[in-house]
Amino acid sequence: MAFSDVRKPAVAGMFYPETKAELSKQIKHFLDNVKYRKVKGELIALIVPHAGYDYSGQVAAYAYKELEGRRFKRVILIGPSHHVTFDGISVGEFDYYETPLGRVEVDRDFANKLVKSGGKISFIRAAHLREHSLEVQLPFLQTVLRKEFKIVPLIFGNSSFKNSQNLAISLAKLVDEDTLIVCSTDWSHYHDYETAKKMDRKGIDAVLQGDIASFAEMLEKGECEACGVPAVITTMLLADSLGVNKIQLLKYANSGDVTGDRSKVVGYAAIAFAYESSPLSDEEKKELLMIARKTLESYLSKKKVPEFKVPKGTLMERRGAFVTLTKDGKLRGCIGYIQPIKPLAEAVQDMAIAAATRDTRFPSVIRSELPEIEIEISVLSKLQKVNNIDEIKIGRDGLYIIKGLRSGLLLPQVATDWGWDRKQFLEEVCYKAGLPKDAWKDEDTILYRFSADVFHE
Template sequence: MARVRMEIREPAVAGAFYPADPEALTGMVDRLLAEAPRYDPEPAALIVPHAGYIYSGHVAAWGFKQLAGRSYDAVVVLGTNHVEPFFREISVWARGAWRTPLGEVPIDEALADALLSAGPPLRYVPEVHLEEHSIEVELPFLQRLFPDLRFVPVMIGEPSPENIEALAEALARALAGRRAIVIASSDLSHYPRDEHARQVDLNTIGAILSLDGELVRHTIAEWMARRIPGLATLMCGEGPVLAAMAYARRTGAVHARLLKYANSSDVPYGRKDHVVGYAAIRFSREPDPPLGEEDRQTLLGIAREAVVHAVQGKPLPELRVSSPWLWLPRACFVTLTKGGHLRGCRGEIWPRSDLAHAVQRVAVLSALDDPRFPPVTAEELPHLAYEISILSPLRPVERVEEIVVGRDGLFILAGGRTGLLLPQVPVEQGWDREAFLRAVCLKAGLPEDAYRWPDARLFRFEAEVFGES
């Protein structure tokens, strides 16, 4: 049981969520970090899970690995409240240190005081931290990455809009001009079956990547209303996630990337009928670099090979890709043309799997499951040309004037129907913005002015597009 003595917060879950033995803990964390890749650009904020390391440690490592080899002079970890049901405010632990089996981590007291200077709802309430695990389980990763670590733990009681805005504003002010990293601790869906968890988590992640807090709240309410068996919550760390998103928006870290997704059934001892979801997500101030030519050619080869095997009735080839950029979960579309005319186009708007497998999957759908066309035949295979569009996260459109023809694709959800047009489509068709808006409505089977409906939800996205020369 955790105790506070001379403002030293003792570990509450050592030996349960992670090894209590320092040598075993060091070895486990170092191995998990060594197995994860590191990408540019540098993160300004992260979302990482906080379950037991045997379940979520490999996902957390994909997040923390992004900090390797980088230096920060301010580290803030945002935790959620599992154990104090009547605590509704935000507690900033402001003095002393937190202890783990790897040693003590001093509090950055000056930074804590800067946060507390914002006033209520930010207060120093140490007792609400004592048995809570959501911050503690992140510390061994940080200790192995930063031996001289100082940090500020912040626990969010109620994820109300007022609390989130107050904390995000306090963080933006206190961290201005500093090399700072904000880490939000959260797991995703709790306790549905595996297949339900993946569906729910896919939508939650998509909402997070949009950087739209209201869309996250809407997604949570919408999916909880469906009463999926076993589903207790979409995201236990709603407060930390919303606060990290709001901080990212305020500080220009508007490029969101899903680094890794898994759930507890993905490990050998996990159950398929009772799972918890996990994601590592990065927010950065710079966008991802475009794929290199070698990676593009690899993906085009995967798409072509997948279509050939599927049309010929053969099993899809097993994929072994060495480029870490193709391991990232990405949403994509594959477009098939024959003689310059569309022959099939299917894709996904949310990242479901690593990019290599996503391209393989949607290439087959484009060839065999586009309802506008009959399935591709073996005789057509030599005459097909392939184009791949890798999508950025969807962003809600607040004003239609922000849509740029040639840069943005559109996705509409209205009246229970959806429609999507890729960024290259209006350019190929010679449409202006108004024609583009009408066309995406028609694509969804809606009246051409449906984007004006009060309940219509319109999103824009960008795409990295490449094809065979």
């Protein structure tokens, strides 16, 4: 029988109950206190606390409640080191992590790929032996993810933006829709209750806005705190790459809310990163085309971007979008946002101007051309990594390819318009990126597919 390398629990009986019965009972109690789930779309990442369950377990339950009824094959756990300092990120090299609820298998294949990707990612065993920030997440995961799942335990040895950036880039190349990111952090430490709430609100608001620059600036000024800063920044960077368009605060509290002692408290938050999309109605499509047309008329004649009152709803969802301009049936400009970085109405406005004035393949559109210009809008779905080219369906999917510093995108309708088969489509997206036609086969190439809701005037 082969020997298994098992990481034994380090904080059972201290941070959470050491018996299966008591641990299961406590987690059930926490989860039962959360009456309903808030995340409607595709769940991509969670931020959770890592204090003792008596202090932060209820807040954590608001995050883990969202996993009930969902299935993930892999969970990436990212947290800070509280015992060992080093420059870089350590991957847990064990075969299993054990808790009173049983063992969870480590995805060694995924871990090995991460280490090979470079970026100061390595195996540092000592970083994991006593670390609680990841261990305390496991009993919750074992409870809510009833199907088998594997974990990839990642510990930051220091706070380095470059290391966070490198890890986010490496993970973006490897994760798929069956992967969940769990970021472990507590917030402000040992301030009075009101000061802690103000500090935590600032930091959490920056996360909810996806504003990494503001978050980093506030940390530098001491206006907010988080012990898992590099894990949070990695998660925020990764969220951008994975198409997150909705970030929700599920629950906030601090230790003063639990113990009643408000003199020196620690902050806890449960935050969800998701992708949500609603189908566009015919009226909403007409509204977007109107916004694009009136924006072009105003900008090309007065250099002014008009303001529109857009009601809350689908047009205010962050979505990727392309605007295509044609004249006499021929392309006159096409530019878009690949990722959902802006509300849809604003994205269409931006890209209408960009398609008319910044597509370097064509001279800028002038005002007198507008009566002859037809506008087409493509609202993109979330990018999905292609693991097998058989997944690609002509007429449904667009392609986005990345290799090194080069990238290229072709919308779904392009393959249909030109009558390409799958192989031709792959070769053409390589050409669009300035790559050799067979570059899609290379191991270091990342290929995504996406669908689009396409409509025109």
